[in-house]
Amino acid sequence: MAAKKIRVLIIDDSASVRQTLVSVLQSDPEIEVIGTASDPFMAAKRIQDEIPDVITLDVEMPRMDGITFxxxxxxxxxxxxxxxSSLTEQGTETLMQALEAGAVDVILKPKIGAADFLAEQGARICEAVKGAAQARLGRRSGALAGAAQGEPRKEGRLVPQEKLTADAMLPPPSGKAMARTTEMxxxxxxxxxxxxxxxxLLERLPANSPGIVIVQHMPEKFTAAFAKRLNGLCEVEVKEAVDGDPVLRGHVLIAPGDQHMLLERQGARYHVSVRPGPLVSRHRPSVDVLFRSAAxxxxxxxxxxxxTGMGDDGxxxxxxxxxxxAYxxxxxxxxxxxxxxxxEAIARGGVDKILPLNLLAAEIQTEDRRR
Structure with missing residues (x-):
């Protein structure tokens, strides 16, 4: 018996974007596009007939914008x-509102006729839909994720690209004991x-927390708006990382979208290296790259x-x-x-402890005091 396909409704005022999204999503055998709509009013009528598993929703549309809908x-x-959404400053700010409104993920609006875009984003779009189909909305008040992920396109279908490991960015750990530093x-x-x-997690941390570096799968430019939003909510200082930024107590660095972030050490101090590179675990930035560099x-x-996240990156x-x-x-x-x-991390045997979200900040503080 064939597995049930993920049923998707596409809502976008651009006919060419709707056509491109249909083509990309239908290329995946696990996804079925059940319909398209040019605005939320048409979509509401379509939903009355059949409830989709996932909706892709444009931000800016006539009669009613995507956030209101x-x-x-x-x-x-x-x-x-x-x-x-498109990569505009206004678009990134609007998508921050989608966090509170309940969006599960974000994808970049297809560039019509841009083969290089589809090579980078075609499979990302499909995975975003698959991840959304698995999302448990009752466990959240809103979420947004994204990443540059790519698989080439051939004869109208997505052809899986070789899934690179962190070897593509840096060699494995040497296994030598690392000298202790005064800071975690x-x-x-x-x-x-x-x-x-x-x-x-970050809202629960005090201002004197240990230095934190984060990879959150998200497209370029959106990470800056995300970091700015968090900085206004948290006691710790949050910013999008820039190459060479030091890792300091009370500060949080978020990897910029479409760039890998590595942790590096000079003496007893740490800083980050932000650099381009191939997709690792089909993501850029990749958690595997950050974690290997930390090892x-x-x-x-x-x-x-x-x-939380779909896939096995990290x-x-x-x-x-x-x-x-490391702990x-x-x-x-x-x-x-x-x-x-x-x-996946638990299955590989790399996890010391499993905790609910509301206890993660306390665990960071406990480990900090233990050292």
Whole structure:
């Protein structure tokens, strides 16, 4: 018996964008597009006939904007929604509102006729829809995720690209014991559902918390708006990382979208390296890259936390951190929007402790005091 396909409704005022999204999504054998709509009013009528598993929703549309429709939808008939936006400053600010409104993920609006865009984003769009279909809306107040992920396109279908490991960016840890430093560094990885989970975690941390570096799967430019939003809510200082930024107590660095972030050490101090590179675990930034760099540069001076997200990015890197002496923690299934990344890390044997979201901040503080 064939597995049930994920039924998707596309809402976008551009006919060419609707056509491109249909083509991309229908290329995946696990997805079925049940219909399209040019505005929320047409979509509402379509939903009366058949409720989709996932909706892709444009931000700017005539008669009613996407955020207004999203809020109405979540208050009346919650359905996993993936927002579709262009890379504009206004668009990034609007998508921050989608966090509170209940969006599960965000994808970049397809560039019509741009083969390079589809090569980078075609599979990302499909995975965003699959992740949204797994999301448990009752466990969240809103979430946003995204990442540059790519698989090439051939003869109208997506052809799986070789799935690279962190070897593509840096060699494995040497296995040598790492000298202890006076400061602990915390490395965090998250994807689908991670933005609101990270907000909850960081809001619980005091201003004197250990330095934190984060990879959250999210497209370029959106990470700056996300960091700015968190900075206004938290006692710790939060910013989008820039190459060479030091890792300091009371500060949080978030990897910029479409760039890998590595932890590096100079003497007893840590800083980050932000650099381009291939997709690793089909993501850029990749949690595996950050975690491997921490295993190499920090060893037992580090703590790793892997949070809600689809896929297995971070599982290999967390095992490497665990083997290098780092303390490793995974978010539990009950509090995860999608229990993919934590589940894979646990299965590989790289997790020391499993905790619900509301206890992760306290665990960071406990580990900090223990040192």
């Amino acid at each position: 999203l809020r109405k939808l979540m208050s009346q008939k919650p359905i996993p929604v993936v927002m579709c 560094v915390v490395c965090i990885g998250a994807s689908t559902g991670g933005t609101e989970a990270l907000r909850e 190499r540069s920090a060893g037992s001076n580090a703590m790793a936390v892997i949070m 599982a290999r890197g967390m095992l490497e951190m665990h083997q290098a002496g 490793t923690v995974a978010q539990d299934e009950a509090s995860s929007v999608v229990f993919g990344m934590p589940k």
